[in-house]
Amino acid sequence: MELTAACWRPSLMSPKALENPFRENPFRPSPPGDAPFWETKTLAQMSAAEWESLCDGCGRCCLIRFEDEESGDIVPTRVACKLLDGNTCQCTRYKHRKRYVPDCIKLTPKNVNELKWMPLSCAYRRINEGRGLASWHPLISGDPKSVEAAGISMKGQTISEAALEHPDDALEYQAYDLMGDGGD
Ligand code: SF4
Numbered sequence: 001m002e003l004t005a006a007c008w009r010p011s012l013m014s015p016k017a018l019e020n021p022f023r024e025n026p027f028r029p030s031p032p033g034d035a036p037f038w039e040t041k042t043l044a045q046m047s048a049a050e051w052e053s054l055c056d057g058c059g060r061c062c063l064i065r066f067e068d069e070e071s072g073d074i075v076p077t078r079v080a081c082k083l084l085d086g087n088t089c090q091c092t093r094y095k096h097r098k099r100y101v102p103d104c105i106k107l108t109p110k111n112v113n114e115l116k117w118m119p120l121s122c123a124y125r126r127i128n129e130g131r132g133l134a135s136w137h138p139l140i141s142g143d144p145k146s147v148e149a150a151g152i153s154m155k156g157q158t159i160s161e162a163a164l165e166h167p168d169d170a171l172e173y174q175a176y177d178l179m180g181d182g183g184d
C-alpha cells in the first residue's frame with residue numbers, strides 16, 4: 001500500500017467553540033417539544049453561534065491521517081497535530097495556527113461534504129449526513145463531560161507529532177478504533 005505523507009487538519013477547535021456554554025445549552029427549544037435547530041436546519045442555515053455549538057471539542061479532527069494513493073482509503077492515527085494540547089484537546093495557537101500549520105483547513109458548510117476524512121463521530125459530519133447528534137453530544141446530554149465518558153474525546157490519548165523523529169513514524173500509531181461513528 002502506497003501512502004502519501006500528506007495529512008489534513010481542519011481548524012474547528014476555535015476557542016469560541018470550546019467556550020460554548022454547553023451546560024446552559026441556550027439552544028434547547030422552548031417551550032419543550034419544539035424541534036431543536038440541529039434537527040430543523042441545514043448546516044448552511046445555522047447561525048454562527050449554532051454552528052460553533054456543534055463542536056464537541058473531541059479533538060479527533062486534529063489527528064494526522066494518511067491516504068492510500070491507490071485506493072483513497074484513509075489511515076487514521078493517534079498522532080496529533082503539534083499545536084494540539086493533548087490534555088485539553090484545544091489548539092494552542094488557534095489565532096496564528098496557519099503560520100505554524102499551513103495545511104490546517106477551516107471547516108465550513110461548503111467544504112464539509114468534501115472532507116471525507118472527517119471522523120464519522122463528528123457532529124458536523126453526522127448532521128450533514130442526516131445521522132443526527134449522538135446521545136453523548138453535549139447539546140443532547142447537557143454535560144460537556146459526556147464526550148469523554150463516551151470514549152469520544154481524545155483527551156490524554158494522543159501522541160504529538162512533535163515527538164516523532166520523522167512524519168512517517170505516525171504510521172506506527174494507526175488507530176482504526178477511531179473510525180467509529182460514536183453510536184446513537
Ligand atoms: S493547527 Fe492543528 S491543533 Fe490547531 S486547529 Fe489546526 S489541526 Fe487543530
Ligand code: SF4
Pocket residue numbers: 012013054055056057058059060061062119121122123124
Ligand atoms: S471532530 Fe468535529 S466535533 Fe470533534 S473537535 Fe473536530 S470539529 Fe469538533
